Each structure stands twice: as C-alpha cells, then as structure tokens.
Amino acid sequence: MPITLKNILGTRDLAREDISTILDTANAFKEISTRPIKKVPTLRGRTVINLFFEPSTRTRTSFEIAGKRLSADVINITGSSSSTVKGENLIDTARNLEAMNPDIIVIRHACAGAAELISHFTKSSIINAGDGAHEHPTQSLLDLLTIQEHKGSLEGLRVVIVGDIAHSRVVRSNIFAMKTMGMDVRLVGPPTMIPFEIERLGVEVSHNLAEAIRDADVIMMLRIQTERQNRFLLPSLREYSNLFCLTSEKLERAPEDILIIHPGPVNRGVEIALDVMQDKRSLILDQVTNGVAIRMALMYLLLGGSDNGLN
C-alpha cells in the first residue's frame, strides 16, 4: 500500500496502513547498509537539505547517510552557520531554500510547529526531525521498527515510557503512532513531568517504575533533558535516579523478554544504569541502525512516484 503524503510532519497524520508501508519498506532498505557498496542509484539527481536549528549527532547524521545511500545530494545547514544569525526569519529561509529547488527539506527547530509552518511556503516535501516538544516522527517510526523486529508484531504490545514526558517530542510521536498500531502505552515519571490530562490521549499514568514494568513488553527510557531543567521539576537528579533510573534490580521484576529502548543521547546513571545499557535486551544501538533504514524509506516513499501526495 503506497503512502499518499507529501510531508512527514508528525505521526498523528499517519494512518495504520501508512505506518505499515513505511516499516515494510524500511525493512527492505536495511540490507543496503550491510553491503560492501552501500549505495543504490534510486534518488540520483535529487536534493535533500538538512536544516538543523538545534544540536544533533544521531538524527542529522542519520538523515545525511540515508540520503547519500540513496544517491541523493545532501546539504547540511546548521543554525549557527545559517543566515538566521543575521536576522533572517524562518519563512524567508524556507523561501530562499525553495528557490534552489530541493526535493526534501528536513528540519529540526526548537519551536513546535516549525516544520508545518515552512511546509506552507515550499513545494518540497518536508520531514520533521523534531519541533520543540511537539513531534519527532522519524524517531517514533524507528522505535516501532526495532520493536517489530524483535516482537514480530505490534498489535497488543504493552509499552512503558519513563521520564520527562512533558518535554519529550519523542513521547508524543510515539503515543500517536503506538495507539494507531493498537499498542497499550503507560507513562511513568514524577508528577511534575507528566502533563495534566495526558490520559485523554488514551494512555495510562503511573508513578511507580518497578510496578509499571511487571507486565510490560517494551520499556522506553527517556533522557532527562538537563538543558531544560530550570523550572524546578526535580528536587535533585539523585532523587530522580533513585526512583526512576532503570537498574538491573528494578528489571528483575520485569518479564524475561522485555525490550529496553532509549532514543539517545543517554545520561548514564541518571535514567539508565550502565549494566542495563549493556544488557542483551537493550536495543539502543539497533535503534540507531534502524534509524537510517527508516529515513531511507521515507525519502524513497516521498520521492519515488510522480505525484506522491500531490493528488
């Protein structure tokens, strides 16, 4: 089933069939990254612009590698090297990039809605690589791919997401996508980090980690965003890690085949203990590998047809 979207702005817009198509396509693309010559000619002559206004290693590199393995030309622009420092606003930046006829613009920005905003001013496809605390759809899709690979199917799986729910765009994208795929989502964290009435998205809330993971299939740990911790959400990091750090002791009560995932970057010892990171059930590096495949799949699906998303 081909997807009919022009942009990937969030998982909220994705139907179940769209997500299945993306995951199946990504599955086929994984093999390319294991070849001696890691390149196919599919997007030869296409241009992808990576427009990153926030720091990133994983996501930006992953998009760049994905584009290059499909033979697209990839251009990277970071916030500090762009005309934004000269005072140009986002819409003008988008219009100027559009004037150079790129096929895809990948954007990460600190403001929620930035990707959607520029999508109104460009003919290129827009992929949201994270907008404020709103959405990070490619991260969610690679999480789903990783889970599906190890569990076979997604339907009915119980996922526990632990950490700073309020500031996390990864959580929002995952809640939408996981609910669409028929999964149960339980959020765990200190009350100050869980938004009021989040249950309305169809999720459960708990404040006890050891209790919450007893019957879980997947546990997703989130990074404590120390750069955003100026609002007194925590008495101290130490108290947080006492209660919510995933340690092998807390894991003892979880099912044997539980999967451990983390979107990275990791604060070792704060949200996840070192020995848990190295546990064979931890799939943190599998997620990174799958990220390239997901981004290749999206670029292919957005550009492989003559009128994808334009009808």
Next chain:
Amino acid sequence: MGFDPKGVFFCPEPEIQLSSVIFNEKDISRAVTRIAHEILEKNKGADKLALVGIRTRGATLAQRLAKKINEIESTSVSLGILDITLYRDDLGTSKQSPEVKKTDISFSLEGKEIVLIDDVLYTGRTIRAAIDALIDFGRPATVQLGVLIDRGHRELPIRPDYVGKNLPTSKSNQVQVHLKEDDGVDEVILAKALSKKE
C-alpha cells in the same frame, strides 16, 4: 447476420479469444529440467555457479532450478534473491513509489558464474537494472541470463543464454507466468488485449 443502416450485409466479428494457456505444469517442469542441464553443461558443473532470481517469479524459478541442479550434481548451489525496484529507470513515472522488497544475496559474487533468472524477458530493462544491482555486490566472473519465456521486443542490447520458450507476441499482448508458490497454479498465459494497453 445483421443489417447495417447503410443497407450492406455484414457478419458479426468472431468472438476473440482473450487468453490461452500456452505452457502448462508439465511444460514448465520440462523447461526447468532442460535449463538446469544446460546451465551445468555450459559452466562445466556447479563449482563456481550461483543463481540469482529476480523478484517475484524469477526468484521462485531460481529456487526450482537450484533444487534441480542440486539433485543432478548432489551439491548445494548458492541462491540469491534480487529486488530491482531501486535500480529501475522509470522511478518517478508511475504515480506512486513502487513497493520495495528485500534483496538477499548472502554470498560473495567475486569470481562466481552468476545466472540471473527471470520469468519473462521483454524490453530488457529489468535485466539492465538487475545487472547494475549485481555489480554493486561485487565482481562476478560472468553474468548469464535464463528466462522461462522470451517474448521479444527488446529495447536494450540484451539476449538470454537459456530460454524455456520463445514466444512471438505483439506489444499489446500480455504474458502472465503463474507459479504454484506464488499463484497456486503452474501455467503461462498469453492474453490478447482487445484495446490498446493504457
């Protein structure tokens, strides 16, 4: 018999046969057996031989050929599956991105005698894409081509080394290969379209 408005007698056109089975289960089985022997004869055994089937039905045929070759030589010939979607020259011309499936070539191509297998050879564009894809996996000693049906109308300088059946067709015809593993039945159908294909 009828009478047309201009007052001239005419005969109604004979009913046009839409499709006919031109190769049945037995025919396919005989062709596979013969091609297996031809491959072994030309390559003097199966030592460096590897079969690569083009998805979907080429892969199925390659599996049958490999089984046959293994029986004849009591060996285990390397078998790969190629999806050529990412190498197509018509990407962006169909409405939506064609479905991509897994390529699975888990052996080294260096120095191997590769036989590409497909069900129908027509314009040759699929084979061009397949050769490009193969070369990305390494440098084989030779690349040969085996097909069940060669229906002509080549648009590129490509010729098969092993052919199940040469089938002269018109461009408006359709040749459909059905195999048990994919379609539940073994047959090759020649379908004559009444109107020009879109």
